[in-house]
Amino acid sequence: MKNIICISLLAVLLPGLSYADDQHKHQEPVKTQAASAGVQALSADLRSLLSQEMQAIQYGMMSIIPAYASGNWSEIETTAGKIKSSYILMQHLSKAQVEELHSLLPAEFIEKDENFHYLAGMLEHAAKHKKPELVNFYFSEMNRSCVSCHSAFATHKFPALSVKPKNEHAH
Template sequence: MHFFISVVLLVAVLPTMSYAEEKIKHVKTENISEIKALPDDLRNLLSQEMQALQSGMMSIIPAYISGNWGEIETTAEKMKSSYILKQSLTKSQVKELHSALPHEFFEKDQRFHYLAGMLEHAAKNRKSELINFYFSEMNESCVSCHMVFATHKFPALMPKTRSKHVH
């Protein structure tokens, strides 16, 4: 009887799962095309920002394992304040960026910069376990944003499509 109920539930839920997967694919495609549709100057600045953030993230690893809290604090402060975008964008570019990209992009961006601020605070207070925690959270933040907005650059982050398996 338990097996029968499980099969009935699976048959009932299966169509909604494929609908949800299609909806996610559609949203991801929209998000990626919005990034690709940015004017070259904005896309280049965004790319420079991402490269600077990656470099900062990579520099934290040797600083962490050697206990160089000051370097982590400095790097985290730069990431919190943004390396390039805040310094390089004109007011019209800021307006264009906000009209071109979805709200979710800015939510993810704010979260990352918040976490960088928390990392800075943890490093200032020499709290190695919190440094590790916030660094890990920042990594997850990068991946979650790339999964939504940059699978064209990181195809390995694209959600796996379910193969149709028949017994």
């Protein structure tokens, strides 16, 4: 299960990491360059599966908004469960591909992935128990988790999320 969780957040980020823009590489923190290199080193088949996974997670996250507004707790529960367990990767990854991911990705990336899927599980639980305030909280935390990971590992795709050095002379 832990391997599946680790892979799923990678799936969320792969589109941003899959086509890095060289003009931004000199501006990226070292850890982002290492993560990008790790993702770019993945096999084409694995990158394709991860891209499909991220698109599915994005679609799922977007579908939660109208479900929440209409109180469709069962739809949120189902979607959150799919995100928690992975849409595509769980069905398609070989043991060798799991090993490939673990050997090429930094530990911080894997930790962020595990946290994201934990939050999806909590969202699933909140929806199952029809707790709108908790559904909102965990959905918000999942979004925050996405931004945190994109800020750390995908600023070449999302330059607005890059941490800019503070000018000490700013007023």
